[in-house]
Amino acid sequence: YKRLQQAMAAFGDQARFEIHWQPFELNPGLMPGGQDLREHIAQKYGAPPEASAGVRQQLTTLGNELGFHFDYFEGMRIYNTFAAHQLLYWARPEASGDPDSQTALKMQLFTAFFSERKNIEDRKVLADCVAAAGLNAGAAMAALESGELEKAVREEQSNWLDLYISGVPTFLFNGKNMLTGAQEPAVLKQAIATTLDEINAAA
Numbered sequence: 001y002k003r004l005q006q007a008m009a010a011f012g013d014q015a016r017f018e019i020h021w022q023p024f025e026l027n028p029g030l031m032p033g034g035q036d037l038r039e040h041i042a043q044k045y046g047a048p049p050e051a052s053a054g055v056r057q058q059l060t061t062l063g064n065e066l067g068f069h070f071d072y073f074e075g076m077r078i079y080n081t082f083a084a085h086q087l088l089y090w091a092r093p094e095a096s097g098d099p100d101s102q103t104a105l106k107m108q109l110f111t112a113f114f115s116e117r118k119n120i121e122d123r124k125v126l127a128d129c130v131a132a133a134g135l136n137a138g139a140a141m142a143a144l145e146s147g148e149l150e151k152a153v154r155e156e157q158s159n160w161l162d163l164y165i166s167g168v169p170t171f172l173f174n175g176k177n178m179l180t181g182a183q184e185p186a187v188l189k190q191a192i193a194t195t196l197d198e199i200n201a202a203a
Contacts, residue, residue: 001106002066004171007188015196018099020092021106023085023157024168027078032121034079037072069115079121084109086149087126089156090140091133104133174199 008017027040041052056072063070088109089095091102108129112118118125123141131137143149171179171188173195179187 001103001169002068003183003185004188006185007192010185010189011192011196015192018093019103021088021102022160023089023153024160024165024170025081025085025157026168027080028082030078030080032080034077034119034121037076037078040078063114068110071115071117073117076117077119079113079119081120082153083123083126083144084120085157086144086153087130087140089149089153090143091130091135096135101133101135105130105135108132 004019008015027044038049038052041047042049047055056070060070060072088102088105091105093099093102096102109120112125112129113120120126120129123144126144127137127141130140165180167180169180169182171183171191173179173191177191177195177198179191183191
C-alpha cells in the first residue's frame, strides 16, 4: 500500500483515486488464540527458521524505507482476521460515504498487529482501531456482534476466489487491469497510466 501511495502521488491532479480493500484470509482455518508465527510459517511453507528470519528482516528494512515499522518479536502469534475483515466491510466507502474510512481502518489494523504487538482477534483492540480511524466504534462493534456482516463478507471472499485470486497483494485497477504480488512503484505507476489511457480513450 505504501508503494501504491507513491505511485498515485505521481499523478497529482490527473486522476481521482478511490481505494476499496477486499476481504481475503490467508489463514481462514486459524482457531481462536492463533498460532505461533514461526511455527505457522514452518508448517505452511516448510521454510527453515533461518529463511523465515531473513524474510522478516527484509520486510522490516523495506518497511523502514517506506515509513512503516514492522516489529517482529519472539513468541509473536498470527491470528484469525475474519472479524477484522467484517469491520473493514462495514467501513467501506460506499457504506460510510467517506472514501478514506476503510483505508484509515486498514492502516490502524496493520499498525496494531505489526507495530504494536496487539491481538487483532481481541474485540477491545478492534474497537480501539475503529475509534483511532475516526469511526463510530459503538456502531461498528454492534454490527460485528450482530452477525449481520458475516454473510456479505463470505460472499465477497467467494467472489474473489472465483476470479482465481489466490494471494495478496493483488491490485485491480478500474475493475479490469490486475497486478499480483508486491510491486515496485514504477510498475504500479505504469498500470495506473495504462488504465487512465483506456479510460480517456473510451470517453
